[in-house]
Amino acid sequence: MSWRSTNAYALRRAGLLLWRRPLLALATVLYATTSLALVLSVALLWLGLAPAFTRLPANPEISIFVVHGTSDHELKVLKGRIELIAGVASVRTVSKDAALADVIRRTPPGFPQAELKRNPLPDVLVATLARDAPSAVIEAATANIRKMTPVNAVYVDLDWHRTLRSNLSVGSRVAVVLAFGGLLVVVGSIVVSVRIHVRASATESELLELVGAGREFVRRPFLFVGGALLGFAGALALSGVWVGWIWLAPELETLEAVPTTRGGGFPIGSEVLGAIWVGCCAVGVLIAWASSHRPHD
Amino acid sequence: MTSTRVALTVLRIAVQDRPVCPLESPMTDAAGNAPFIVFDRVTRRYGAFRLALADFSMVVERGEFVLIVGPNGSGKSTVLRLIAALDSPSSGRVLVGGALVSGLKRRALCLLRQSMGVVPQEALLLEDRNTLENVMLPALVAGQSRKEADRRARAALERVALDAAKKRINELSGSERQLLALARAIVNRPALVLADEPTAHLDPDSTRSIVQLLEQFAIAGVTVVVATHGPSSRAPSRARVVALRDGRLAL
Numbered sequence: 001m002s003w004r005s006t007n008a009y010a011l012r013r014a015g016l017l018l019w020r021r022p023l024l025a026l027a028t029v030l031y032a033t034t035s036l037a038l039v040l041s042v043a044l045l046w047l048g049l050a051p052a053f054t055r056l057p058a059n060p061e062i063s064i065f066v067v068h069g070t071s072d073h074e075l076k077v078l079k080g081r082i083e084l085i086a087g088v089a090s091v092r093t094v095s096k097d098a099a100l101a102d103v104i105r106r107t108p109p110g111f112p113q114a115e116l117k118r119n120p121l122p123d124v125l126v127a128t129l130a131r132d133a134p135s136a137v138i139e140a141a142t143a144n145i146r147k148m149t150p151v152n153a154v155y156v157d158l159d160w161h162r163t164l165r166s167n168l169s170v171g172s173r174v175a176v177v178l179a180f181g182g183l184l185v186v187v188g189s190i191v192v193s194v195r196i197h198v199r200a201s202a203t204e205s206e207l208l209e210l211v212g213a214g215r216e217f218v219r220r221p222f223l224f225v226g227g228a229l230l231g232f233a234g235a236l237a238l239s240g241v242w243v244g245w246i247w248l249a250p251e252l253e254t255l256e257a258v259p260t261t262r263g264g265g266f267p268i269g270s271e272v273l274g275a276i277w278v279g280c281c282a283v284g285v286l287i288a289w290a291s292s293h294r295p296h297d
Numbered sequence: 298m299t300s301t302r303v304a305l306t307v308l309r310i311a312v313q314d315r316p317v318c319p320l321e322s323p324m325t326d327a328a329g330n331a332p333f334i335v336f337d338r339v340t341r342r343y344g345a346f347r348l349a350l351a352d353f354s355m356v357v358e359r360g361e362f363v364l365i366v367g368p369n370g371s372g373k374s375t376v377l378r379l380i381a382a383l384d385s386p387s388s389g390r391v392l393v394g395g396a397l398v399s400g401l402k403r404r405a406l407c408l409l410r411q412s413m414g415v416v417p418q419e420a421l422l423l424e425d426r427n428t429l430e431n432v433m434l435p436a437l438v439a440g441q442s443r444k445e446a447d448r449r450a451r452a453a454l455e456r457v458a459l460d461a462a463k464k465r466i467n468e469l470s471g472s473e474r475q476l477l478a479l480a481r482a483i484v485n486r487p488a489l490v491l492a493d494e495p496t497a498h499l500d501p502d503s504t505r506s507i508v509q510l511l512e513q514f515a516i517a518g519v520t521v522v523v524a525t526h527g528p529s530s531r532a533p534s535r536a537r538v539v540a541l542r543d544g545r546l547a548l
Contacts, residue, residue: 009437020425207421210383211435211481212411214403 006217014224017197025229028193032233033240035185036280040241042179048267053168059089060138060161064125064145065153074150075123082127085144087137090128096121122152135162190230190284191291194222198292219292226288227281234280238273242266331395333359333489333520334380339389341375341544349375351544352389357522359488362515365524367541373524374418376541377491380522381415382406393489411439414482416492420474427463428454432481439485446484453480457510472503479510489520496525512536 018025064082066075079091099121127145129138138158146154198205201221208218245266268276334357341350350372357363365373378384379391382398391398393409401409414435423431429450436446454462457480459473469477475495482490492511496504515521515535523536540547 005437005440005442016425203421204423207423207434208438210381210410210415210417210421211438211485212407212409213438214407217438 006220010217010220010224013221014228017201017221017225018228021196021200024193024196028189028229029233029236031189032186032230033236035182035189036233036237037240039179039182039186040237040276041244042175042182044241044245044267046175056164058161058164058168059131060129060133060156060158062127062129062138062142062145063155064127064151065122065155066125067150067152068122070123070150075125078148078150079125081148082125082145085127085141087129087133087141088127089130092126092128094124094126096123099124186230186233187287190226190287193229194226194288194291197222197225219289222292223285223288226291227285230284230287231277231281234277238277332356332392333361333394334522335390335392336376336379337390337392339379339386339391341372341379341384342387348544350379350386353541353544353546355539355546357520359520360515360518362512362521362536363523364536364538365522365541366526366538367547368526370543371541372544373541374493375544377415377493377522377524380489381413381491382409411435411485412487413489413491414485414487416475416478416482416490416495418493418497420478422466422469422474422477424466427465428459428469428477429462431466431477432484435481436484449484449486450480453484456480456483458506472499472507475499475503475507476510479507483514483519487519489522490514492521492523494525495523 064078066078070078075093079093082088082091096119100119103121127141129141135158138156138161142154142156145151205218334355336353336355339350339353340348342348353372353376355376365376367373375384379386379398380393382393382401385399396405396409398409423434426434429447432450432453433443433446436449437443441449451462454460454477457476459476459480466474466477479492479495482492490511495511496507499507511521511523512535
């Protein structure tokens with residue numbers, strides 16, 4: 001049988017299979033659309049919020065207050081020693097003059113600045129650790145720095161770092177679980193639908209085999225059914241997410257967390273949208289191919 | 298000029314490499330008397346205890362009408378299934394048109410089935426299509442266009458004298474269903490027709506008309522192998538009877 005007539009027969013059969021079980025088709029598209037929309041929303045939020053997460057001060061920092069009267073040379077030597085400690089990514093100096101200028105800038109008008117006859121603030125070194133530095137490394141670095149001279153005091157807000165990390169970790173795990181669950185429902189709904197069609201077409205499949213049809217010929221209508229169902233669900237899900245984005249865009253922009261591209265448009269280009277839709281059709285065909293086996297195939 | 302030569306060479310290679318259907322292959326030797334179907338000491342065992350065929354040998358010549366008779370479970374349907382390559386022997390050889398059926402590749406197997414007509418025991422009619430569409434199906438599978446398949450299906454329906462081109466399947470009587478299955482079996486003008494209990498549960502008149510049809514096919518040169526409970530008085534006189542009992546030739 002020629003390629004054209006094989007596909008014409010398969011398309012016709014696939015159309016009839018869907019037409020004769022409209023409720024099954026509707027339920028499959030509904031499940032797959034909802035789940036795909038969930039997965040796409042999670043992916044969009046992830047994409048949108050990722051730059052905001054990178055801006056968060058998530059790297060743990062250790063503030064090192066040196067004793068009064070420390071010379072610039074001693075400060076420079078201390079900075080070099082701290083940079084060599086395991087887990088320390090960088091060290092910056094905040095001089096007492098810069099700190100005082102900052103304090104003055106922040107004090108409300110009317111504060112008697114003249115009373116500050118002498119700068120009471122110490123020079124400070126701020127050691128920044130790697131973003132994913134474990135607590136043990138931070139604590140070891142802190143203890144190590146505390147023993148150095150001319151260090152007067154050391155301050156590290158480990159709780160903030162721990163809270164932020166655990167929140168990000170929980171958030172990403174929830175996103176992964178939601179996306180995985182959504183994909184599972186998508187695959188499951190297509191598999192169930194195709195299996196029902198395969199079982200309902202058992203007599204035809206047996207007959208086709210009897211009259212000399214190859215396995216590909218027998219299975220092709222089911223592949224078209226899988227591709228059509230997931231393709232339709234993909235188109236609906238993409239449209240739904242796009243409408244949702246338009247609806248939420250003003251709120252998201254005020255959060256300044258989501259970098260909406262070029263005047264607050266949808267963050268996914270039309271080429272990518274097209275590719276996602278084609279991918280949905282292809283995955284639908286693949287799922288149907290995997291689930292349209294008969295016991296003796 | 299060069300491109301034409303290349304195209305012709307490619308075409309020649311394609312034709313030469315085309316899988317050959319066993320029924321299209323040379324089936325006669327120089328003397329012209331090579332057997333069409335050969336069962337050579339065939340045994341078919343299902344599981345440890347059920348023996349469907351035991352050391353069964355049979356030769357069917359081209360254009361012959363063979364009745365395989367025997368009680369239920371004697372192995373009649375197994376013989377037909379082995380010829381149609383729907384089953385494979387546990388031991389022994391089945392040759393159709395000189396080709397070892399169990400050794401055929403998938404594509405050649407499809408071609409073999411396309412060039413034989415099978416009337417299964419349950420008729421296997423598709424209830425969601427009308428009579429004409431049921432008969433058209435093998436022609437479509439064999440690569441005919443819808444127009445050609447339609448023409449052949451109408452001719453086949455006419456051949457079996459079934460005046461029900463666009464009836465629904467559930468409107469057909471028992472004998473009409475068998476006639477429809479027979480029309481579907483001959484739509485591809487097969488060299489071999491296999492029929493499994495084609496007259497079961499039919500009244501004497503319907504049985505007579507189906508037997509006459511099968512006999513006419515044999516007279517026209519088609520090899521016909523029919524599995525049935527027992528040779529009745531309506532069996533064609535030219536039919537050779539092969540009796541089976543418990544999977545063995547009953548002498």
